[in-house]
Amino acid sequence: MSRRHPTIRKSACMILRTTMMTDDHVPGTLEEYANNPFIKHLPTEPELDDIRVALDKPPRHSPTDLGLRPGQRWHCVMRLAEYSQPTNPALQFGMYLDLIIKRGYVGRDPTTTDYVRGLERAVELEDKAAAGASWTSLDLLPQTDTSLGFAALGMPGGGKTHTVKRVCARYPQVIKHTDPFLLNQIVWLRVECPPSGSPKSLCEFFFQQVDSALRRQGVPSRYQDQYKGKTLDVMMAGMARVATLHAIGVLIVDEIQHVKRVKQDVQASVLNFLVTLRNSIGIPVVMVGTMAAQRLLRRTFHDARRGDGMGSIYFERLPPGPKNGPGFGPEFRMFVKQMWRWQWTLQPTELDDAILKAMYEETQGVIDLMVKLFILLQLRLVMAGSKRKLPEVITPSLIHDVARERFRIVATYVSALRENDPEKLAEFEDLIDFEREFNDYVQGIGFRLEAPVLAESHGAGPGTAAGVTGGVADESTYEILLAAQGIPPDRREWILGKAKELALGDELGAMMLAMSQAIAADRALQSPAKKTKLKAAEPIDGDSRADQKPGETAEDVYARLEAAGHVGFADDP
Template sequence: MKLEERATILKGEFEEAIYKKQEIEEYNNNPFIEALPPIFNEEEVIDRFTVLPIISDKDRDKAQNLRYHIIKRAKNFIQPLPIHITLERRLSSLIRRGYLGRNPLGKEFLKSLRILNRLDDEDIKKNEIENEFNIIRSTADSISIIGISGIGKTTAIERLLLMYPQVIKHFEYNGENFTRTQIVWLKIDCPYDGNLSTLCKSFFKTIDDILGTRYLEKFGYSSRVTSTMLINMTKLAWRYGIGVLVIDEIQHLLNTKNDTEEMLNFFVTLSNTVGIPTVLIGTSKAQKIFKGNFRQARRAASEGSIMWDRMTKDSPEWEFFLESIWEFQGLKNIVDLTDKIKDVFYDECQGITAVAVNLFLLSQERALQEGKEELTVSIIRETANNDLQMIQPMIKALRNNNLSEIMKYEDISISLEEVSNSYHRDIELVGLIEDSFKERKRDIELKRKSIIESLIVDLIEMDIFTCLENSHIRKVCEKVVKESDVNEDYSTQKIKVLKEAMELNEKLKSRDAKEQKVKTNDGLIKIYELSKEKKIHAYELLKKNGFIKNPVDEFQIVN
């Protein structure tokens, strides 16, 4: 596969450095660390990680052809789980501790940069280069994330990376000139052919796409060997203060004739020589890469490996996940999530997140297609058997716990022993996440109520809606706020409310005018009685119905 055919590069935000006092002593006086966001607590991770789609009652009343599209909103649903908290903690520590040995204010850092800049000098003999290169070696930690396909590894790491700015521009530090570009994180995918040289080129290409440079052209041409490209990767890692390098889909390395020892050596060299903390992500198949040489495997995952298996049927996280996503339906009738539905849902997806979400969406589409407006056991079963037919052999193997069959599908098999070690820690985190999630929902409701009350006060104070009662204004405000994103700008919601209130006011005014016109055909007495009924001065009603003429208009006519 050509480098140009790779998947779209993940890009984050650019920021100008704002330095923050650090609560951990060793993190102070390091611009690369001080420019990072504060260390997140669990509640902040949950809040930033969560993505809740909005499907309102108004959406559910729309035509069937529109709801096929509305249903797809749930595809963006992201529910934080205990493993996400664990991963964020590891990533946060990995980035910061990786900068401890690369403080841009330190003498060693500047010395290393000078040595790296000299590596282009042809007068330096090869053995001298190697001797000096040994001086700048900066061992960095690494993490491996191994999990079954479709469990959400890539989604999770990308969501966590985007919590940090990708590029930070430095101009001045403590009153001194400090001009530097810092790349906090970089994510690349292993090429499908597993070529290590192509992987290095992906590194240069990603930096080019982010900064608009031309390093691929300079360092990645065909005559370059992997070892030479690693030296140039080191230059860029130090020059731009790269905080962490994430390499996804590492199981692709098994698609080539690379020796396992060579692959492990590559990752260890990447950590030891280039000095960048690394996160290696792969499916269960990638476990083969780390088998064999214990010392090398340990170095390739010095901060430990995270074994990410599917959710079990009786786990609190599965229960919570299903309850959370259940309300994001586009069908008119949202049935209760009964034990029977929970059982069939797990039976057909076996706790794999991607399968669960797709089954949830496709079952709704089938319900619409059949003219039904609710999810049933039979619809879920029918959807799994027909629309998810291709993965049925894998689901069946997992359902029957048939180890020999499971091993045929290397992307779904995983070391259950590794997973069980962290199960009890996860139970505690599930409780924390669930409480925080419920608290967040309560906060959202309180925020909505606060917005509604503020809008009501603002509209009543305007005193321009002559035909609207306070109850009318409240209903309009509640409707608009319910259909709007809770984080939408207040002024935008106010404009929407004004528009709807004015439309309703005109509608009621027009209706009242028609009623009054009909009743006033009965004469002056009826007009008088109507004025008392409507609590309007009789003069205004007589004038409105043409019994009293405007003296100014009459005067102009005479003239």
């Protein structure tokens, strides 16, 4: 064994000394999992209800919220940004993930000599790669393989990435083993495929995520630095070594469709490597991506087997229902009915078929769009109601109006879904531009004043926000905004003056940002300063906390941390 890997040597020796462990059966665990230390600390095999609980994330909501001022209710609406409820594909994903993690550990039981040989073999592979051997030429000896894998594919906005995060949160990411052996087990690791689709970038992202996972548990880790500048063959061999050393339960490669952007020989290199991790090292691999990845994974029958070890899960839009129906299916009705409970408008809107039909026409059953449209509707109502005292009621015309104004970026995508045009749909791989536009709209104080208010939707004729012309707003507009935030008249003049001082120009965006800063400054002046204390946090690369001097005051530390860009502070509990 190479002397370059003392951690491997130490772990292997300790495992060898303890391969004949005493029985440590966990009650309620299947026999094949009972004595495996890698499975011992995981949740027991779930029922569908367990996955449903993990996926269901209702927002905080109270009847007393309706008594808050409009600016506060505006912020309450944004609690829906993280809203989720279980769908059938998401439930299936949760059940599949638990199965492949535990089945993968059956073939990598650390109480067996097979596992120790796997550690040694991983070191030998890296030694050969460092000596100049190509990854594809390495002799990958098979080991006891119980690993499985699958692909989770679907349209943008279907909830794939959100499901991955929520399901993974059921498990501890890192488990520290100290008895009977020393080992930091990583149960799951999610790596986003880089936009370039480069295999080298994928390796770099892998080491970065391993470092992050371990450091969050206080374990020093510098794999990213260790492999920086290495050849692709060494980095791939290093991934296999690190995955084996830390007993990674499952590697989830998200945004796998990015691989199709590179040449076919590079695509083959990435896919061959991922299947090697599964088949030769025994690491289960889950590939997550848009439907654009389907052609990539099914280009050949051999490639298809990589993603379909257990079959693929498809995150599709909620279907429109039969042609002679109301224009939406029962799944859509149920999802909206559950979501509709979370309203912060003064007059709660009853859900009926007319509203459901309008919602489906503008979102076509894409879950991400459904939630965002519901948020935008309430934001419009709360702000317009405070300015013009209009009823805060959702109507079909309002739904169409808000979608027409705020869904411009995704209009062609929704139209292609409405027409069910496969050629047009193939052009859409993600909704990142819409995500940015949505975040821009709701960040800061919360709305763009150039957006039309509710007058047209409520039959009062077209209108725009007071005082807005060509992206510039006059002082009356800001007075309305400050009043909606509940700021007393005697403070509005100071805030407006401060905003003009801070703004880099009179353009609307610059003034809105400056207004937000001025409001924060005013509140700080009106309230006694709240004392903060240094938060305990592990040092990271370049972090000046690693060089803290004895007797140094918190203020001294704060000054250095602030200068270095490391915050690390929290309010007193």
